[in-house]
Amino acid sequence: MNADNVESYLRDNYDRRILLTYRTVKKFYLRTELVRLDIRFLKSCRAKDIIPKFLWFKTANRNLASSSAYKDSQRRLLNVEINYKYQHLNRLKKMYRYSASLLQQYCFGDLFERIQQIITTICCPIIKEKEETVERKLFGHSLCTQQRYYVDRKVVKNLSARILLDDEIDCLANGLDYGLVSRRFDEMGAVGNIEQFSHHVPDIFQHHKKLMADLKDKDKVILNDIRVLNTMQMTLTSNLRSLTDTFQHQANRYRKQHYMVRGEQQQYYQLLKSLKQDKSIIVTRPDKGRGIVLVNKSDYLSKMNAILDDSTKFRCLFGDPTIQRERSLSNLLYRLKKNGHISQEFYNMTRPTGSNPERLYGLPKIHKENMPLRPVRSSIGTYNYGLAKVLKQMLSSIIQNEVIVKDTFAFVNELRSLPKSASKYKMVSFDITSLYTNIPVNETIDIILKHLYNDERPPPTIKKNDMKKLLEFVTEKSHFIFNGKIYDQVDGVSMGSPLAPLLAEIFLQEFEKKHLPLFDLMGIGYWKRYVDDNFVLLHPRVCPDYVCDQLSKCHASIKFTVAKEDVEANSITFLDALAQRQTGVGFKTKVYRKDTFPVHRAIKIYSTYLALHDEFDFIRELALKNGYPNVFVESVIQRKLNSIYAPRPTTPPTPDTDIIVLRIQYYGKPSQIYGKRVMAAVAKQYPLKKVQVVYDVKARIGQHFTTEDKIQTELKSSVVYEATCPLCNEKYVGKTCCHFQTRINEHLSDQKKAMSPTTNPSTTISNQHQSSNITIASKNSKATAQSSNQRTSLHKPSNLKSNIKKTNQLIKCKQSSKEGSYDKFTNK
Incomplete structure (x- = not known):
């Protein structure tokens, strides 16, 4: 007996009841599976906000077809249809189970199992055909209603021991900046x-x-x-x-509609929660580009600790000097303002309040072997951040270097303006190894002081010794936290400080000015620099490795690496450009391909219209794969071309x-x-x-992951806190811009002043210790703590309990003091 002769076999060898029951079982089994596929199709439509064709109905007013009421009606009908299909499926299941039980009663031995296998074999092609029809319908509806969005899984680099699911990869491939539908309205x-x-x-x-x-x-x-x-x-x-x-x-x-109909949003939140709860991995972005990297937390910590173990660059501290250094800087600034050496505006911009230590994290260099980490420090909110920004403006006039290129566009323009005779030189790129961490701080400070006080220009109103102290505050006294430990950087500058690029430029400017006469002797005919990358034209007979060694010997802190031009193509990459030389003809430039590349960069970098046309075709294809409409892409390209080649006369506001x-x-x-x-x-x-x-x-996806240390409760600032009296249960809600610890100490001071002389302080404290508590409200965002807008940080207090045990003994209600201490600190 097989699928071809099952009915004739049952008719000839068994009772007619078995044949009729077999047909009934096969009918209900097939109907059950087909209804399952119908439900799957309808639920997929609901998840993707697709309306099937059978729910498109005509209205007397054709304009209603584009209204929200029409769309809501279709969604309601779709839900009703799904509910009906489920009811129909339950009825079919009951009838299938009943007929299958009858068939099992009529059959003997293994006949029932054999008949079930044959039924599955017969129905399988029909079910597969139905599945293909469902997929074809879904695909057709997707093309009609929305652009297909392609996710490039290659942007996710999993270097951890965790095996990622396909759904997790698809979620992360959207990028850390991908916006999710918020679960609640802020x-x-x-x-x-x-x-x-x-x-x-x-x-x-x-x-x-x-x-x-x-x-x-x-x-x-x-x-x-x-x-x-x-x-x-x-x-x-x-x-x-x-x-x-x-x-x-x-x-x-x-929010409710999109969170309900877009099923991937709910799935993304669940996947991100699972990844966040895995404490064995670190999810971060790479050093260059906009991808996502997953690394083992143990490997991440070991590599970061290896960097911090360098005693010539870093020193571990036993305590957090944030409050002490903030007070020292404030005292210095107050003295300078009082003596008239700085203006009130300078004082307001640099005076620190409620500062936090810098936080160190590492970015993986996935393009290099063994994936080293680039240390980066987040300096926003630190006690010397405002001072660094002001000093950057003050010291920017020192930079007067002709070898600096502003960006890729300036480099391309300069390269094209070179004489044809320069194309006989070899192109070489010299890179300075770990520039920021190797900048000698004391030497750079001396260079700055020499420019400010020894040149012919008028010196600043700040005295030389005080200026040196200010520079030390933003360099040598910049502490940071990593993995719960506090460190000082004893040499070098931190990548993340507003002053770091300027200090590096000042030092390199002095380095180049001092050794410029040696460049001719080394065979260097052309030298241009962007931060730590140097584009050089060498004499054809000079060895690039020899020049690199000689440059590395010029200063003990600066070491160079060399990248040579391609011998066959006579080309080399520098910044975002691919430079190609033709001996006796000149230089041509093309785009050096990166993962993200805007239109205006292509227009300004390409030197030939044919290459520019090819680049536009690439941008169109890339944008289409990322879900951008063709009309939008063409409008962006046309707008950029018009702004460059046919600019409109601008009317000043x-x-x-x-x-x-x-x-x-x-x-x-x-x-x-x-x-x-x-x-x-x-x-x-x-x-x-x-x-x-x-x-x-x-x-955003990136908000679920962080590599920075959390700020301790007592060091948080710009917070809303709540104090509850243990005697009368009255509550005081306050807001402070200074440290939470400092604010509580101020409350303590007022308590002591307001207490009656006859009151025994120790007795009062012991009585209050049992039930008093203080909670603080979470910050609106990182920017709120630094914003001058006081309204955006007024939140309802959360249940974040303070770890400071003293605060359990602070607040005393007005009933316990004849002088009314509760009323007193409401004016604080």
């Missing part, structure tokens, strides 16, 4: 943004700069903060509030025009409508104000 962020915006438009903010300065200097709340608005201001604020409420409602509806930035959380079309309505409302009341809308994506 109401406080939206309110803070629009409130700050509403204060800037009618210049309310300008009238309260002094108030903000007082808040920062004294950390006090001004009770009489009363603002009287005129009619225009009241109208604008009322309109903005109404528009923001509408936007919040529409954004929540958009009127001096009275003021640009106000509005940050909006991005929720698709509702965000765009909200931005346009706000711009219209402002233009109606204040026509001279120009609104620039910036869209923010709150949820």
Whole structure:
């Protein structure tokens, strides 16, 4: 008995009941599997927000076909159809099980198992054909409704021991900057943004700069903060509030719809949660490019510790000197301001408040053997960050070097302007090894002081010794944290400091000025540098390796590596360009291919129109694979070409025009409508104000992973904290820009001053120790801690308990003191 003769075999050898029951079992089995495929098709359509053709119905008003009500009706009908299919499937299952049990009763021996196998064999081709039909329909609907998005899995470099699932690779391949649909609407962020915006438009903010300065200097709340608005201001604020409420409602509806219909969003959150909980791996970006790298945490820590073990560059500290160094710098700046050596603006920009230590992390160099790490320090929010930015502006005039190229475009223009005779020289690239970590700090400081105080130009108002102290604060006294330990960098500059590139340029400028006469003796005919990369033209008879060795001997801290030109093509890569020389003809330039390459770089780097045309074709193909519409790509290319070859006459803006930035959380079309309505409302009341809308994506893949150390609770600043009295259970909610530890110490000081002389402090403390607690609110974002906008950091206190045991003994209610200490620190 087989699939071809099963019915005749059963008819000739068994009772007719077996044949009829066999047909019934086969019918219900096939129907059950086909209905399963129907449900799979419908659920796939719902997950991808695709409406099947049988749900497209006609309406009397054809314009309704593009309305949201029509789309919602289709989605409801799709859900009803899925529910009906499930009910139908359950009925078929019952009938199949009943008929299969009857067949099993009629059969003897292994006849029932043999019949089941034959039924599966007969139905298999029909089921496969149905599966192909379902896939073909889904593919057809996808082409009609949306561009197909291709994910390049090659951008994910898994160097860890974890075996990634295909879904995990597809999720990570979107990139760390890929925006996800937020699970919840950030109401406080939206309110803070629009409130700050509403204060800037009618210049309310300008009238309260002094108030903000007082808040920062004294950390006090001004009770009489009363603002009287005129009619225009009241109208604008009322309109903005109404528009923001509408936007919040529409954004929540958009978020719920897309989070429900886009099934990959829910899956992405689950996959990212699983990867985040794996403490044995590190997920980060590479040193160059925009890919994603996974490494073992043990390997990552061992390589970073190997860098920090260099005692000539780093020194481990036993404690955190952040507060002490912040106080020392503040005292120095206050003395300089008091003596008139610095201005009030200089003092305001450099005075630190609520600083954090720098945080060190490493970026894998996946293009090099054994994948070394590049150490990078995040210096935003450190005590010397503002000072470094101001000194960078002050010292930038020292840079006067003709061998520096600004960027790839400047290099290409200079190379094309060389005489044809220069093309007989060999092209070589010299790279300085680990430039930032090898810059001699003391020598560089001496060079700066020589330029500032020994040249003919007028010296700065700051005395030489004080300037040296300021430079030491931003170099030698820059500590950082890694893996829970505090380090000082005793030599070299940190990659991440605003002053680091300038210090490197100053030192290399002095190095090149000192050894420039030796370049001719070495056979160097042309020398151009971009940071640590040097493009050199050498005499044809000179050996590049010999020149590299001679350059490395010029200074003990600077070592060079060499990259030679391709012998056959006479070409070499430098920055984003591929330079090719033709002896006696000149130089040609092409694009040096990178993973991401904008259109304007192709236009400016290519030296021939034929090569530029090929590059445009490549960009079109790459953009199409990434889901960009052809119309959009062509418009970008045409706009860039017009801006370069047929620029429009630019009309300078009127001096009275003021640009106000509005940050909006991005929720698709509702965000765009909200931005346009706000711009219209402002233009109606204040026509001279120009609104620039910036869209923010709150949820990104990269936010689930971090390689930086967490800041300790007592060192956090710009926080909202809550103090609960153990006696009356009253709560005090405060906000501070200084360190949380410092703020609590201020509360302690007020407690002691307000306590009655007859009160026994030890008794009070022991009684309060049992139930008092303090919680602090989490920061809105990293930028909020540094922002001058105090509104965006007003959050509801979270349940983050303080680790400082003293704070359990601090807050004393006004009932326990005759002088009312609770009322006293509300003015703090």
